[in-house]
Amino acid sequence: MSSYEDRLKALREELARRKLDGFVVPLTDEHMSEYVGGYAQRLAWLTGFQGSAGSAVVLPAEAAIFVDGRYTLQVREQVDGRHWSYQSVPQTSTAEWLEAHAPDGGRIGYDPWLHTRSWVSAAQKALASKGAELVAVDTNPVDAIWPDRPAPSTARLVVQPDELTGKSSAAKRADVADWLTAKKADSAVLSALDSIAWTFNVRGQDVDRTPVALAYAIVHADATADLYVAPDKIDDNVAKHLGNGVRLHPRAAFEPALKAMAGKTVAVDPERAVAAIFEALAGGGATLVETRDPVVLPKAIKNAVEIAGHKAAQARDGAALSRFLHWLSVEAPKGGLDELTASDKLQAFRAETGLLKDLSFDTISGAGPNGAVVHYRASEETNRRLEPGSLYLVDSGGQYQDGTTDVTRTVAVGEPIAEMRDRYTRVLKGHVAIARAVFPKGTRGGQLDILARQYLWAAGLDYAHGTGHGVGAYLSVHEGPQRIATFGGGDEPLQAGMILSNEPGYYKTGEYGIRIENLILTVECDIAGAEKDMLGFETLTFAPYERALIDVAMLDAGEIAWIDAYHARVREIVGPQLSGEAAGWLDRATAPLLESVTAPA
CATH class of the missing domain: 3.40.350.10 (Creatinase/prolidase N-terminal domain)
Known part of the structure; x- marks a missing residue:
């Protein structure tokens, strides 16, 4: 066919x-x-x-x-x-x-x-x-x-050690048990793959770009659990890690188990559990409590160990990206570079860390008009060269065992036109506005979204995607429930420990795309005289912005000071990991905005 x-x-x-x-x-x-x-x-x-x-x-x-x-x-x-x-x-x-x-x-x-x-x-x-x-x-x-439909993955589960999770699986199940007791429920169904991976401190290779395993779980009010997974995916090490409190069953036994829960009160997430799960439980005589999966919020609020691991991954990833940006500054002006060559080179720089497990999503490597396709994926059929006078947008990330990264940079190939600099600077101003935001506890991401769009709106411009999504801890690069968006979510109150992306953009169909993305950590803010508990963001991603696209005259003093301070942190964190020409390039790329510098070589 x-x-x-x-x-x-x-x-x-x-x-x-x-x-x-x-x-x-x-x-x-x-x-x-x-x-x-x-x-x-x-x-x-x-x-x-x-x-x-x-x-x-x-x-x-x-x-x-x-x-x-x-x-x-x-x-x-x-x-x-x-x-x-x-x-x-x-x-x-x-x-x-x-x-x-x-x-x-x-x-x-x-x-x-x-x-x-x-x-x-x-x-x-x-x-x-x-x-x-x-x-x-x-x-x-x-x-x-579908005659040649692939079979589900047979890859084995692996243990995610406590020194990277910051909390044992037994302790997480105990928290779920306490939650169930408060809800007067007997059991909770976990069907989201990242919820299962996080709860049991395991990871897998069953889904490209997301380190999860195909499984279902039912956690009970006595803190024990039933895990439904193909038996050949469990080795002795994983079985020992799970312990006697976790009973193992074939994945096919999940639906019959649901039908056998007569008389039990079972918590099920209507957003994450499919209709068949509800039908099996109700058909078997269980009483249903419709409520959010109990590990969604704890998973989103990173603990100190997860935050430390994420920062280590970001520092490593920022150096790989900076090496790539330096390489791009040397090779792109020569001509001959294309989207696939560039994305392969970026992956190679990440792989050279020796710690890359996978990409966190398929790299978006968009030259010229392809950069205007928000979730573009280069192929042999669409592959474009990076041409002089064009923009190149690269949105990429890595999966490391200590953290998940996601970062976008937009690069000028040759001399950009004034419109490109205007649009880039408007996007940058919105990006900085999110990074600098201070807001009361209880604020939703949707309430912050306008901060990123205001400078584009002032020129009659906008972008058709959210400004920020949650990010997991060596899990999904798109993790809820937190978002910065006015549509498709954004109503979750932000809490300290939540990691989000900060990624406004602008896209001119048929010509170019611009996006600037860092990851940010929600933190508590200590403000003298404050009458409310306040939150803000700590930027976690470190790589230079594109100086050639910044119209400094459009920035105010506070924005210039923030960008200069950010670039100083890039030099501090990334600089020691670079050497030779790349180190010199970084110094020039991160020099103060009002300082006259030679264009990066």
Whole structure:
């Protein structure tokens, strides 16, 4: 089945065999993961879309693909508009589209292991207006027509030692047990892969770019737990680490275990647990307590050990990125560099640390107009050269056992035009405004978002993505619940210990993209005379900004002082890790803004 057109046709034939008039294909797995293993990449296989968020609906005579503002350009490049209509989220949703397009009295299929119960409820309500029915399938019809579908990973789990987690698995389970007692519940279901990895202090290799293992868990009020994972993924070392308080079962035993919890009161997260989990529990006679996964917030609030590990990873990663930026300053002006060569070189610098476990996501290496594609991924087909007079955007990160990094820098190749400098400086001003923010405890990320956008708004400009996302501790590079955004989240109160990204941007379609990203740690602020408990941010990422793109005349004295102080910290932290020409380049790249310096060689 060579073409995407053939695959769409085959799915329609399979749906007809099953007497279904449509089917919904989300980009997730049975754990509601953002990044998924190859076996769960159904949307990519069916449509060609390579983004990390989206869904599709297939009907007999039409089909639609749904993506948010990050993928507006990408989806049009990767998915054939002759066969798929492009739908924008949150302006519409799969449920709303089905209400308008599903055939009257039709039967629309869905996989209950790939959707939340709230989605099921919304879709059922939308279809009811058409006299149509939402039908749960026993097996996924995409899998039935996918001849070379990858098998789930068989990689073994590994122990994440207490000296890097700062808290033992037994202590974390005891905290969950106390929480359950307070909730008057017997057990809590953990289905999010990063929650399981964090709770049991294990990591895995089952999902690219995220060190987690395919598993489910049920933690009980006596602090014991049942872990459902393929037996051949557990070696003696991991079994010893888990101890007698954790009973091991095959992953396939999870659903029967849910159905056997009659008479138990079970806490389940409606945002992170799929509809099939609720159905199995309710069908088995359990009493459900719908509430947030009890480890989501503790996982987000990093302890002192996790923070120290993260800072060590950032210092190491900042040096690798600075070596790359120096290399780029030498090689890019010569011509001949392209996006793939550059991203490979950056990965090589990270690998030279000897401690890189993986990238934290596929590097976004965008030259010229490709930089305007927010979540662009270079390929042999799209690969562009870094041309004189253009901008190059590189958003990248590493997974190290002591921390997860995520950083974006935008570089001028040759001489930038005045508009590029204006836009970059507006983005930088917003970035600095977030970094310098001081706010009362209880403030939500959404309340801070305008700080990053104000200078773009003043010129009638904006960007179609959030300003900041949470980051895990050698876990997911996108971690909730905290965000800095006015849409798609951002209503979680920020707390000391939470790590977020600070990444405003600007994108001019067909020409260039700009983004500046550091990671920041939420910290308590001691302010003389303060009448409230206050919080602020400590910047964790250290690499130079692009001097050639900074219009110093647009900055005020406070912004100049902050950037100069930041660059001084870059020299202090990164400088000792560099030598030779790279060290000299760093000194020039981080010199005070009002100091006349020779352009970095």
